[in-house]
Amino acid sequence: MSHDHVPTDYARLNGWDRPYDVYVRPDAPQYSGAIVSFCKLPLVESREALAARKPDVVIAGAPLDDGVSYRPGARFGPRAIRQASYNFGGHSLQLGVQPFEVLDVVDAGDANVVPAALERGHAMIFRKVLEIAATGAVPIILGGDHSITWPSASAVAQAHAPKSIGIVHFDAHADTANDDWGVLSGHGAPMRRLIESGAVDGRNFVQIGLRGYWPPPHIFAWMREHGLRWHLMREIEDRGAEAVVDDAINEALEGPDAIYLSIDIDVLDPGMAPGTGTPEPGGMLTRELLRAIRRVVGRVELAGMDVVEVSPPYDHAEITAAAAHRCVLEAISALAVKKRDGQSVRFEPAVHVEVPVVGARVHNEAG
Numbered sequence: 001m002s003h004d005h006v007p008t009d010y011a012r013l014n015g016w017d018r019p020y021d022v023y024v025r026p027d028a029p030q031y032s033g034a035i036v037s038f039c040k041l042p043l044v045e046s047r048e049a050l051a052a053r054k055p056d057v058v059i060a061g062a063p064l065d066d067g068v069s070y071r072p073g074a075r076f077g078p079r080a081i082r083q084a085s086y087n088f089g090g091h092s093l094q095l096g097v098q099p100f101e102v103l104d105v106v107d108a109g110d111a112n113v114v115p116a117a118l119e120r121g122h123a124m125i126f127r128k129v130l131e132i133a134a135t136g137a138v139p140i141i142l143g144g145d146h147s148i149t150w151p152s153a154s155a156v157a158q159a160h161a162p163k164s165i166g167i168v169h170f171d172a173h174a175d176t177a178n179d180d181w182g183v184l185s186g187h188g189a190p191m192r193r194l195i196e197s198g199a200v201d202g203r204n205f206v207q208i209g210l211r212g213y214w215p216p217p218h219i220f221a222w223m224r225e226h227g228l229r230w231h232l233m234r235e236i237e238d239r240g241a242e243a244v245v246d247d248a249i250n251e252a253l254e255g256p257d258a259i260y261l262s263i264d265i266d267v268l269d270p271g272m273a274p275g276t277g278t279p280e281p282g283g284m285l286t287r288e289l290l291r292a293i294r295r296v297v298g299r300v301e302l303a304g305m306d307v308v309e310v311s312p313p314y315d316h317a318e319i320t321a322a323a324a325h326r327c328v329l330e331a332i333s334a335l336a337v338k339k340r341d342g343q344s345v346r347f348e349p350a351v352h353v354e355v356p357v358v359g360a361r362v363h364n365e366a367g
């Protein structure tokens with residue numbers, strides 16, 4: 001028979017019963033907690049809650065990579081971008097603003113995308129972004145491959161109609177092909193779909209950072225014919241990023257009422273953004289891109305934004321995901337400066353925006 005003894009109180013023995021501060025979400029460290037939202041912002045997924053809250057900026061994910069022509073993996077981008085930070089982005093040293101003190105920013109979760117259903121995915125991304133834009137908030141979409149810009153920018157264009165939007169597009173590639181091996185909705189063609197459908201006028205399209213060995217001359221001829229303007233990486237080498245970006249901003253301001261900013265992370269040099277689907281050596285520096293985003297957002301009326309082509313399986317040490325995370329944070333900080341200085345960053349849709357209902361009837365036709 002064992003004899004009774006008083007159990008040891010390990011909490012008391014080891015000092016684990018001390019009255020430590022209790023941290024609650026969202027104050028707990030960035031790496032803890034079961035819910036991964038951008039900068040631990042409130043997660044507001046339902047369209048009703050979004051419409052009632054009317055935030056300034058809404059982050060949403062588009063985890064789709066069925067449109068890629070080479071390396072896949074960008075479906076993992078939204079989650080990787082959300083978690084690629086060691087702090088909450090509370091104070092921008094670049095702009096001297098505390099963005100989340102000034103702006104109401106929420107994370108609306110991801111568009112309801114399933115694998116192996118490209119058309120369905122684009123439909124769901126369109127509806128998700130339209131739900132956000134219909135509230136008057138600025139949508140910031142985390143890709144996903146670049147094909148998501150077709151539905152995303154179309155939704156922003158629809159919410160802003162009859163006002164027009166233009167696109168400032170950072171990318172190693174023009175993404176203006178007619179098709180990828182006969183497929184019209186792949187990531188080589190979204191910019192042509194936007195122009196052909198009338199969502200964006202070719203003359204309101206400005207591209208920065210093109211380089212490498214694609215597209216072929218006949219595609220540039222199509223671009224010239226439709227009034228697109230572009231700045232090759234070679235021009236940045238000659239004149240510096242600052243001068244080229246300033247020219248691009250001036251071009252972007254000639255015409256459209258507001259700007260959709262599309263950042264393909266492969267505009268960066270693969271040494272600074274290895275985790276991407278179609279890496280092209282000889283790109284921009286991360287600090288040049290972050291500065292460019294601050295300047296663009298500071299000067300134009302931002303209608304929406306996406307950051308695409310982050311492919312975490314090809315990333316190393318979260319280099320690419322962290323760069324993409326900061327692209328978003330720089331844009332938010334630049335918007336915060338505007339609001340702090342008395343300018344509204346929200347817009348009021350001029351006409352009622354009808355969002356197709358997303359419900360159980362939307363099936364994956366393939367399965």
Ligand SMILES: [Mn+2]
Pocket residue numbers: 146171172173175264309
């Ligand atoms: Mn692209």
